[in-house]
Amino acid sequence: MSTLAAARADNFYYPPEWDPSKGGLNKFQGQHPLRERAKKLDQGILVIRFEMPFNVWCNGCGHLIGKGVRFNAEKKQIGNYFSTKIWSFSMTAPCCSEHIEVQTDPKNHEYIVVAGARRKAETYTAQDAETHELPDSEEAQAKDDPFSKLERRVEDSRRGREGADRLSELLEDSEAKTKDDYSINKALRRQLRGARKEEKRRDEQRKQLGLPDAVRLLPASGADAEAAALVSFGDASAFANNRKHRRQAIKDQPIFSGQAAMAGGQQRVDWGQATNQLSEGA
Template identity: 55%
Template sequence: MSSLAAARADNFYYPPEWTPKQGSLNKFHGQHALRERARKIDQGILIIRFEMPFNIWCGGCNSMIAKGVRFNAEKKQVGNYYSTKIWSFTMKSACCKHEIVIQTDPKNCEYVIISGAQRKTEDFDIEDAETFELPADEERGKLADPFYRLEHQEKDMKKKKEAEPVLVRLQRVSDARHSDDYALNKALRGRLRQQKKRVAEEEKVSRKMGLGIRLLPASAEDATAAARVKFTSKFEKNKKEKRAAITAAPIFSKRLDSFSTKKRQELEFKRRRIMAGAASNLLAGGFKPSSWSLS
């Protein structure tokens, strides 16, 4: 059922009673190809989606209708400007259902409001809008005269200097809009890959040196700072004296002294233990302590 409904909605469903002699499906069903949009086609009117070309004030409730708001408008031809057709668009505002009529103006390449609304007047300062005032047609004709250009050259140069910051800013905006994002991204990724490779090499060198941190590559500033460091003569003198004392001292003297002291203590302990054992044996044999003495 879902596929059948989709076929009917798309006007692709041919009922069993249809024959090719009856023509198209629209002719068979007695309807126009545009369906409801063409319900007034006999009057030369077609329903379209019309977009408001500028800000207007509604004539019924005085509400503002912004530029770009869309309406279901009745489009019909009301005249010709040479070979160009003049179209009229009739619509109803959403705020109060007031009828608004707008026509095309091929002569001025513009839209004009016929009835039901009033165009909102919007004036902008040239500096605030960051635009330039173009010369009038009469002045452009005068600019073709070299003497007129020479008279106004100084004034034009002054205007150029005043407008130069605006031109630079507009140029930057234009460059940003038309910049190649792929090329910029590619260059950035290339720099990041080179940086990662350099960091990995520096960490490898640091590990070979037995360091746990990565050393930055030496620079000319580091070499200059190291050359400025000078040790005092007192430090060198103390260093030499300590080195001479270490060289002159015997290597095994302290070790032999400690070994002889330990040996003497062990021998004294054995001698006292032997004498204590002999004394206990004599006492067990019936000898009195007063008859002998330890020497």
């Protein structure tokens, strides 16, 4: 961008026919400082950038307009709630050119969709939204009520006395348990010795089973014993007898098939006869 174009873009360009007696540039050019945004300012309307405060459904086409979508909205005052102004924001839907109007509600600290759309019904808890719930008007008034303060003070005193009694009981119980340090230490060492012996016994059992060092045997439990008792691998003697009979049947069968065995036997008979005839001729 050239220097002249940059100056015009930043509104710092002063034409040759201008002089300070004619006032500022906007007055000299006969325009408002807000340019096109203030074209309806005589009607009390100012064009601003407006963000949709919540999700809404367009009445024209049913399109969902998400929270935070920005519009060029016409802002105007339509009334007052005590000393607070009530504003109206009029805009055009981007999906079907439907006219949408949103107003402020100072009484309920909310926005209201007046025309062109309807608010999407969404329910959530303060925990889901990761926020804190504000107390309602009754709770706020109760906090300022002297009688409510007195009732809460009495309730807090009662809870304090109950908590002090419970704390005293816990301290006495703790002192009774830790009074004889020698006996407690002795019982603890006895328990640790038993645990080390049991671990050593399981390690020897692991070595007898031929398991690697990375495998650690756990203490036996009744549930594991019951589950192991339900597992059945069959009769070992029956399996051995069956295998023996099958091996014997395989040994008794000929190596060749039936026809081949018969042909081989006939060939041996013919060869034996031929051998006998040659012997007799000699």
